[in-house]
Amino acid sequence: MRPITPFLWTLFGAGGTIAALLFPVHLVLSGLAFPLGALEAPSYDFLYGLVRHPVTRLYLLVVITLPLFHWAHRFRYTLYDVLQLKHLYRLIAVLCYSAALLGSAVAAYTVWHIP
């Protein structure tokens, strides 16, 4: 664990910054305003065209994967400190980062295989 800690810390920081900058606007629009009809939702064809663009694919990959690693790192320490599970140190670390890796793999596959 020790040698890759600075690397995991960097992912935590990058993911935290991405989430802080971009999640509020996505949550307000795609999570609340569009589904509830407060603002006119973009058409399916427009969104599909947008998502196919290479820049959007890269954007989505970054916006999904880095915050997952932010979650993995911070939640791991929340379990150690708040729930006092320090004796499960290794198990919790493996579970958290594996979950983030799995989500990232699904995101990468999806972004790569947009028809």
Add this chain to the structure above:
Amino acid sequence: MSPGTQYTPYHPKWYRHRVSVWWWLQNRSYVYFVLRELTSVFVGLWALLLLWQLRALVQGPEAYAHFLAQMRRPFFVALNGVGLLFILFHTITWFNLAPKAMVVRVGGKRVPDWTIAGLNYIAWVLLSVAVAAVLLRG
């Protein structure tokens, strides 16, 4: 949360003072700390919701309509409402801590904390407007 934190291995035979898992309720600043740490749960959830939205879009118009219908259900409205509060809490605490995590010097002088935090807030507004402008065009 600091990268240098050392955890001793678990020794069941050693005496350890038992502390309730609700230890953080005793003090307002502990509650603040734990709520801040719990923002990561909503960050992770929203990364997954974005992934779900993307996969629905790729699968076709029906799958995407299903995604939108799910977001209208009371469960997801509540989840997103609470999630927005936690995400905003994350954003604000993150920007306010940024000057402490990243000390920037220009010409040998330390850039003041409020400048670094302020630049983060400006970037937040600009990026939010940009994302909204793109999505509202459709």
